[in-house]
Amino acid sequence: MRCVVLIPFLLVLSGCSGSSATASVDGGSPDARPDYDTHRVSVPFLVDDQFIPSGCIGDCASSVLNNNDCPERGSPDAQGECHHFVFTANTAAGAWGWASVLWQTTEQNWGSLPGRAVAPGATGMRFYAAGKAGGEALDIVVGGMIPTDAGKACEDANECSSGVCKAAACAEPHHDTLNVSKHVELSADYALFEIPFGSKDYGSEVMSGFGWTAKMPKNADKIEFFIDDLRWE
Amino acid sequence: MTRGGLGCASVSFFLLCSQLGCRPEDANLGGAWSCPPSAAESCFFFDSALMAQSSLSDVRAQFDAPIDPDAAKAPSVVYPLDGTTEPSNIYDLDVQWRRPRSAQKLFRIRVESAALPFGRYELYIPCFPKNDGCHYNVPEQAWSANVTSQLRGADALLTVAASDGEGGEVSVSPAVHLRFTYAPVPGGLYYWSAHPPNTPPGTPDQGTTYRLAFGALRAAPFIRPNQENPKSCEGCHSVSGNGNLIAFTATDSLDGPKAGNFVARDTSNPTAATFPVSSKPDSTMIALNYTGTLGVIGFDNELSLKNLADGSSTPIASSLFGAEGHGYFPDFSPDGKHIAVTLSDSPDTPWAVSTGSIATLDFDGHAFSAAKVLVPMTDNEFHFYPSWSPDNQWIVFASAPRGVDPTRGCSDPNDSKCRAISYDQRNARLRLVHFPDGRVYDLNRATQGAGLTSTLPKFAPLPTNGHNQLFITFNSKMRYGIEVPDNSPAQLWLSVLDFERLPDDPSSAPVWLPFQSFGQKNHMAYWCDKVPCRTDVDPGLECGPEENCVDQGPPDGPVCIPIAPTVK
Numbered sequence: 001m002r003c004v005v006l007i008p009f010l011l012v013l014s015g016c017s018g019s020s021a022t023a024s025v026d027g028g029s030p031d032a033r034p035d036y037d038t039h040r041v042s043v044p045f046l047v048d049d050q051f052i053p054s055g056c057i058g059d060c061a062s063s064v065l066n067n068n069d070c071p072e073r074g075s076p077d078a079q080g081e082c083h084h085f086v087f088t089a090n091t092a093a094g095a096w097g098w099a100s101v102l103w104q105t106t107e108q109n110w111g112s113l114p115g116r117a118v119a120p121g122a123t124g125m126r127f128y129a130a131g132k133a134g135g136e137a138l139d140i141v142v143g144g145m146i147p148t149d150a151g152k153a154c155e156d157a158n159e160c161s162s163g164v165c166k167a168a169a170c171a172e173p174h175h176d177t178l179n180v181s182k183h184v185e186l187s188a189d190y191a192l193f194e195i196p197f198g199s200k201d202y203g204s205e206v207m208s209g210f211g212w213t214a215k216m217p218k219n220a221d222k223i224e225f226f227i228d229d230l231r232w233e
Numbered sequence: 234m235t236r237g238g239l240g241c242a243s244v245s246f247f248l249l250c251s252q253l254g255c256r257p258e259d260a261n262l263g264g265a266w267s268c269p270p271s272a273a274e275s276c277f278f279f280d281s282a283l284m285a286q287s288s289l290s291d292v293r294a295q296f297d298a299p300i301d302p303d304a305a306k307a308p309s310v311v312y313p314l315d316g317t318t319e320p321s322n323i324y325d326l327d328v329q330w331r332r333p334r335s336a337q338k339l340f341r342i343r344v345e346s347a348a349l350p351f352g353r354y355e356l357y358i359p360c361f362p363k364n365d366g367c368h369y370n371v372p373e374q375a376w377s378a379n380v381t382s383q384l385r386g387a388d389a390l391l392t393v394a395a396s397d398g399e400g401g402e403v404s405v406s407p408a409v410h411l412r413f414t415y416a417p418v419p420g421g422l423y424y425w426s427a428h429p430p431n432t433p434p435g436t437p438d439q440g441t442t443y444r445l446a447f448g449a450l451r452a453a454p455f456i457r458p459n460q461e462n463p464k465s466c467e468g469c470h471s472v473s474g475n476g477n478l479i480a481f482t483a484t485d486s487l488d489g490p491k492a493g494n495f496v497a498r499d500t501s502n503p504t505a506a507t508f509p510v511s512s513k514p515d516s517t518m519i520a521l522n523y524t525g526t527l528g529v530i531g532f533d534n535e536l537s538l539k540n541l542a543d544g545s546s547t548p549i550a551s552s553l554f555g556a557e558g559h560g561y562f563p564d565f566s567p568d569g570k571h572i573a574v575t576l577s578d579s580p581d582t583p584w585a586v587s588t589g590s591i592a593t594l595d596f597d598g599h600a601f602s603a604a605k606v607l608v609p610m611t612d613n614e615f616h617f618y619p620s621w622s623p624d625n626q627w628i629v630f631a632s633a634p635r636g637v638d639p640t641r642g643c644s645d646p647n648d649s650k651c652r653a654i655s656y657d658q659r660n661a662r663l664r665l666v667h668f669p670d671g672r673v674y675d676l677n678r679a680t681q682g683a684g685l686t687s688t689l690p691k692f693a694p695l696p697t698n699g700h701n702q703l704f705i706t707f708n709s710k711m712r713y714g715i716e717v718p719d720n721s722p723a724q725l726w727l728s729v730l731d732f733e734r735l736p737d738d739p740s741s742a743p744v745w746l747p748f749q750s751f752g753q754k755n756h757m758a759y760w761c762d763k764v765p766c767r768t769d770v771d772p773g774l775e776c777g778p779e780e781n782c783v784d785q786g787p788p789d790g791p792v793c794i795p796i797a798p799t800v801k
Contacts, residue, residue: 033334034332034333034334034335034365035334035335036329036334036335037337038364038365041362042362044282044359044361045361045362046361048362049361049368068451068778069778075281076372076374077278077279077280077281077372077375078372079280079361079369079370080361109326176465177245231282233282
């Protein structure tokens with residue numbers, strides 16, 4: 001089974017960098033073709049347009065329900081998908097007691113395929129979130145998919161995040177450069193959460209546009225919450 | 234190019250406007266336009282990303298710059314389609330466009346109509362990139378309050394204008410012509426989906442029927458494999474016009490025998506059997522009458538009349554089907570006095586033929602007359618999949634060219650296995666015929682051209698205050714803007730038939746039905762008057778996720794009502 005090691009989340013709460021990487025692109029000679037790289041995601045963008053919540057770790061696979069059943073949107077102009085998550089306590093022996101969902105470029109892309117190339121200029125991301133009861137705690141991560149198994153001994157490609165086992169060692173996988181995180185506590189009403197990137201660069205590819213981790217509190221049977229309007233800006 | 238002289242890109246665009254002296258806000262399209270400050274919410278909407286950056290008047294002022302006459306730089310709207318009629322109860326509209334220049338960062342969606350209180354409604358937004366364009370999902374409440382509820386029966390123009398956000402020239406798309414329905418689309422919809430959303434590629438078709446009260450933002454799975462369906466796969470289904478009964482063909486594999494077992498269920502309690510399922514296959518395609526008391530069932534190239542009170546069947550004599558000898562794809566008229574069929578002597582599967590004429594049989598409640606051909610097959614074209622209008626006066630159907638289909642791997646025109654067939658027919662086109670006159674009208678706006686697999690049309694119920702408008706849904710592989718490329722799995726679309734347009738094409742360009750997931754393969758949207766609440770589930774689950782169960786009193790009882798956006 002392929003395993004990914006996420007570098008511990010680094011809390012970055014610096015203020016707005018103020019950087020403006022707005023490219024001064026001249027249209028050039030007019031013709032019918034776009035004058036930009038259609039394979040590169042321009043900023044701002046909706047996370048759900050470029051990534052899918054398919055990276056499931058911890059107790060996620062057996063205990064996390066993900067659908068779009070939000071009783072209301074996070075804001076009147078919410079875009080993209082509204083996600084309803086229910087993380088149910090897993091009492092089975094060997095359960096982790098935590099779950100995490102990462103938004104990936106395609107299902108199960110832990111580094112075997114390229115990430116999204118994002119145009120320069122994004123200074124942070126933001127989203128709306130609410131808890132079903134209020135008080136739910138989440139660790140939010142943007143980027144952070146940084147496997148550390150390059151060079152590890154392997155016998156089969158499935159043992160490697162890169163999906164490539166060459167000369168008995170795992171090849172270098174695609175990985176995030178960005179790794180910012182933030183601990184948030186939700187209320188029963190939607191609140192806006194902002195995660196500035198500060199001075200952090202996101203490099204040539206982004207593997208995960210957003211993710212959350214939740215630890216099941218003692219004596220709790222579930223954590224239920226809503227996340228909406230995920231944007232990089 | 235004026236943009237070159239505007240200096241540093243990091244200068245806020247709204248400052249540039251004041252430096253350059255912005256033109257009046259009505260400059261783009263000419264004519265004075267004013268919106269009182271007290272009514273600003275009725276005229277303008279700003280995405281929150283812009284509100285964080287700048288004052289709203291400064292954002293608007295960007296579009297007072299001169300218009301760039303270069304058409305190559307203009308955005309092009311790819312959804313909604315030109316010539317669409319927008320139902321007043323489809324609230325979830327995703328406007329999609331292509332932008333030709335990366336410098337275009339700020340956009341204005343403008344709807345113009347004399348029927349709007351202030352003549353225009355504008356949304357100011359950034360580009361949310363997707364594939365090769367931008368899109369914006371218009372906020373449901375604002376759109377409903379300020380556009381759809383204001384434009385009942387009215388025409389409008391929609392444009393997308395692009396600005397660099399730095400005071401440069403503005404590029405404006407060609408206008409898309411929209412019309413809005415007089416009345417909401419009524420009733421409920423039960424459609425067949427090959428498999429759940431987000432299923433990995435290559436997953437075999439399994440078949441689940443989804444349902445919703447039209448106007449709800451999402452549909453809910455209703456007949457699921459090994460749950461409401463006693464078997465693991467579901468073939469064709471049908472729903473009674475009153476919405477009380479659903480019938481379907483249950484099977485163990487859609488890749489195996491081309492038939493299954495007839496199953497009928499009350500829509501209020503679909504887990505409970507109404508009568509025993511036959512031990513042998515007995516069903517393929519099904520038609521139910523309005524009340525759900527009778528069914529016409531296709532099986533083994535024969536049609537039978539089934540009494541749904543006791544499950545008994547009576548074969549319909551093949552002699553009634555003329556020289557072809559067989560009738561396929563039956564559909565009851567809502568008044569129960571007729572059925573429409575496809576006459577064919579060349580079946581391919583129970584759901585496909587390679588020859589066909591549209592015919593009707595009269596029904597007196599017990600027996601059928603001989604078939605009367607309404608739309609005869611020609612040397613060049615065959616006809617299939619008829620569906621009656623709710624006023625019993627029209628039949629919508631599909632036509633396609635006859636002959637060898639090169640995609641089937643052989644070329645003998647005399648071999649039926651080499652000929653074009655009706656199912657998923659790439660070159661199918663939608664048409665309408667008057668009953669009983671036989672006048673045929675092409676629904677070209679709905680079809681959107683050949684090669685898009687626009688087929689299996691079904692009429693929606695009769696709208697109240699519909700002003701001579703009726704609605705059809707069909708499945709098609711046409712592209713959905715920038716979101717879904719063409720020739721992806723078939724999805725459901727809706728077209729409005731405006732009979733005041735006759736004798737011209739009465740159809741509108743179609744609307745993509747927004748309760749679908751991209752990539753989901755959806756077919757056969759059967760309509761009915763109402764969606765009863767389920768009684769076989771826990772409280773709170775009687776209806777879909779965007780519906781409430783409301784007791785309407787006699788005769789309907791508890792029914793699912795879509796939750797509409799709150800309109801101020």
